[in-house]
Amino acid sequence: MSRGSLNDPRSAPVRRLRGLRRRATRAEERRFLVEGAHAVEEALAAMRHQHAPDVVVRDLLMTATAAQRHSDLASIAHEVGVAVSDVSDAVVDALSDTVTPQGVIAVVDFVDVSVGTVVEFDPRLVAVLADVRDPGNAGSVIRAADAAGCDGVVFTGDSVDPYNGKAVRAAVGGHFHLPLAVDAGLEGVVDAVRSGGLQVLAADGTGTLDLDAAGHEGLLAKPTAWLFGNEAWGMPDDVTSLADRVIRIPIYGMAESLNLAMSAAVCLFASASAQRSLDTKRFG
Amino acid sequence: MSRGSLNDPRSAPVRRLRGLRRRATRAEERRFLVEGAHAVEEALAAMRHQHAPDVVVRDLLMTATAAQRHSDLASIAHEVGVAVSDVSDAVVDALSDTVTPQGVIAVVDFVDVSVGTVVEFDPRLVAVLADVRDPGNAGSVIRAADAAGCDGVVFTGDSVDPYNGKAVRAAVGGHFHLPLAVDAGLEGVVDAVRSGGLQVLAADGTGTLDLDAAGHEGLLAKPTAWLFGNEAWGMPDDVTSLADRVIRIPIYGMAESLNLAMSAAVCLFASASAQRSLDTKRFG
Numbered sequence: 001m002s003r004g005s006l007n008d009p010r011s012a013p014v015r016r017l018r019g020l021r022r023r024a025t026r027a028e029e030r031r032f033l034v035e036g037a038h039a040v041e042e043a044l045a046a047m048r049h050q051h052a053p054d055v056v057v058r059d060l061l062m063t064a065t066a067a068q069r070h071s072d073l074a075s076i077a078h079e080v081g082v083a084v085s086d087v088s089d090a091v092v093d094a095l096s097d098t099v100t101p102q103g104v105i106a107v108v109d110f111v112d113v114s115v116g117t118v119v120e121f122d123p124r125l126v127a128v129l130a131d132v133r134d135p136g137n138a139g140s141v142i143r144a145a146d147a148a149g150c151d152g153v154v155f156t157g158d159s160v161d162p163y164n165g166k167a168v169r170a171a172v173g174g175h176f177h178l179p180l181a182v183d184a185g186l187e188g189v190v191d192a193v194r195s196g197g198l199q200v201l202a203a204d205g206t207g208t209l210d211l212d213a214a215g216h217e218g219l220l221a222k223p224t225a226w227l228f229g230n231e232a233w234g235m236p237d238d239v240t241s242l243a244d245r246v247i248r249i250p251i252y253g254m255a256e257s258l259n260l261a262m263s264a265a266v267c268l269f270a271s272a273s274a275q276r277s278l279d280t281k282r283f284g
Numbered sequence: 285m286s287r288g289s290l291n292d293p294r295s296a297p298v299r300r301l302r303g304l305r306r307r308a309t310r311a312e313e314r315r316f317l318v319e320g321a322h323a324v325e326e327a328l329a330a331m332r333h334q335h336a337p338d339v340v341v342r343d344l345l346m347t348a349t350a351a352q353r354h355s356d357l358a359s360i361a362h363e364v365g366v367a368v369s370d371v372s373d374a375v376v377d378a379l380s381d382t383v384t385p386q387g388v389i390a391v392v393d394f395v396d397v398s399v400g401t402v403v404e405f406d407p408r409l410v411a412v413l414a415d416v417r418d419p420g421n422a423g424s425v426i427r428a429a430d431a432a433g434c435d436g437v438v439f440t441g442d443s444v445d446p447y448n449g450k451a452v453r454a455a456v457g458g459h460f461h462l463p464l465a466v467d468a469g470l471e472g473v474v475d476a477v478r479s480g481g482l483q484v485l486a487a488d489g490t491g492t493l494d495l496d497a498a499g500h501e502g503l504l505a506k507p508t509a510w511l512f513g514n515e516a517w518g519m520p521d522d523v524t525s526l527a528d529r530v531i532r533i534p535i536y537g538m539a540e541s542l543n544l545a546m547s548a549a550v551c552l553f554a555s556a557s558a559q560r561s562l563d564t565k566r567f568g
Contacts, residue, residue, distance in 0.1 A: 144546055149536025177538035212557045252433025252556050254461035258549055259454075262428055265546035266553045272536050273496045
């Protein structure tokens with residue numbers, strides 16, 4: 001690919017890219033910015049291996065220093081036909097929303113698919129975020145879902161934009177590892193995952209059944225969509241009422257709760273572990 | 285208690301309190317600042333109920349608005365003999381390190397105890413942080429340990445100050461719920477927890493045994509000190525070599541890892557659940 005050069009942060013192309021820091025512009029162009037060598041490498045790797053989800057990197061911007069440090073990125077970009085542009089530190093500063101940017105930014109097409117696609121191929125574990133507002137928390141849930149081997153993550157209700165810079169950073173490449181769906185209609189999402197064969201478990205402190213008991217009952221080994229609510233105000237009744245069961249993480253000490261990302265990690269790993277334990281009993 | 289009034293952020297008493305935002309000053313005065321109604325309430329409650337740890341709140345600073353909104357705090361403060369001072373928004377801004385301070389700040393004596401005290405009374409579950417640098421992560425681990433019913437948290441090696449404002453906020457009152465020790469000498473800490481009857485499990489991606497297998501082997505039901513390492517560079521060999529076993533959280537998807545707080549939550553809850561499951565089998 002021919003290498004362009006972008007040095008002026010006030011130039012039209014940079015101003016246009018800078019627009020992608022706003023949700024409205026991202027939604028319009030269906031593109032987002034991915035910062036940092038690790039996340040960019042995951043995007044390029046997904047494009048090279050063509051595993052789901054379908055990832056298309058439009059541009060790779062690197063400062064001279066970053067290009068030297070991460071010469072492997074330029075090679076992979078070249079291999080998959082992604083243009084690499086030299087950029088100045090000032091351009092990176094204009095595009096980045098981190099305090100100490102690494103000098104590596106990719107422009108990537110939205111990766112989200114429909115909820116129907118998420119549940120199409122016999123999913124076993126899906127994370128559904130309802131009205132989650134904090135981008136760091138939301139991104140961390142994507143990371144936890146990715147680690148727990150989930151078959152997808154669905155952002156629903158009035159949740160934060162999963163393409164928000166902070167969410168993308170916290171997900172550490174998760175956007176390029178597992179299917180992601182964005183669909184505001186929570187009831188439709190619940191219907192869709194249920195018709196995909198998943199029970200719906202809502203994680204909430206008001207649950208009458210605790211996670212350990214759910215495990216002992218064999219509930220966690222079943223194909224499951226976990227529903228996680230807002231970090232500050234929890235889950236309103238009209239959301240919990242959509243679930244088959246409301247499960248509470250047992251609090252053994254004096255803390256009131258865990259934060260959302262920690263709750264999601266505990267629930268998703270409890271399910272992943274129970275599902276695999278069942279595999280071992282069946283086939284092991 | 286007689287109510288004082290502090291309006292000038294440049295006055296000597298406010299400048300002195302502002303010094304507590306620095307680690308060196310905190311260490312010298314052995315006092316720290318606690319922000320927000322919830323955490324302050326937990327500190328006052330601990331003082332009232334005199335449960336371990338031993339908590340002494342020296343001063344409670346509230347703006348007029350906050351005092352109105354949280355009138356219960358002034359009552360509890362009065363009950364336990366803590367002076368309440370009216371402060372201006374400017375004073376709160378000078379003392380706070382949050383963007384939107386709630387107008388409630390307490391000055392509290394350090395709560396940490398020796399590692400010996402943490403392991404004195406037949407502990408079952410302790411979290412040890414070695415070289416953890418990020419205050420938000422460290423505070424979240426305290427919160428997770430608190431929720432999992434740990435008998436204590438130990439900060440060791442070159443870890444962040446647990447009294448750092450961000451760590452205190454992330455712990456959401458955890459400092460006042462369970463014993464906390466600060467001791468730089470990791471080897472001594474490991475010896476101490478081991479002599480307290482705890483096995484030492486290091487959580488690290490290099491572990492040959494995974495958490496699920498450890499559970500099936502019955503390892504997690506034993507009294508345990510979990511060792512958690514730095515969020516960025518993991519655990520060096522000289523740290524893992526101190527542990528009885530190195531345990532890895534199984535990564536079922538494509539993520540490289542979980543973040544430290546999520547890892548700690550998953551490990552601590554796996555142990556808490558296994559230990560209580562054993563109780564049920566024994567006594568249930």
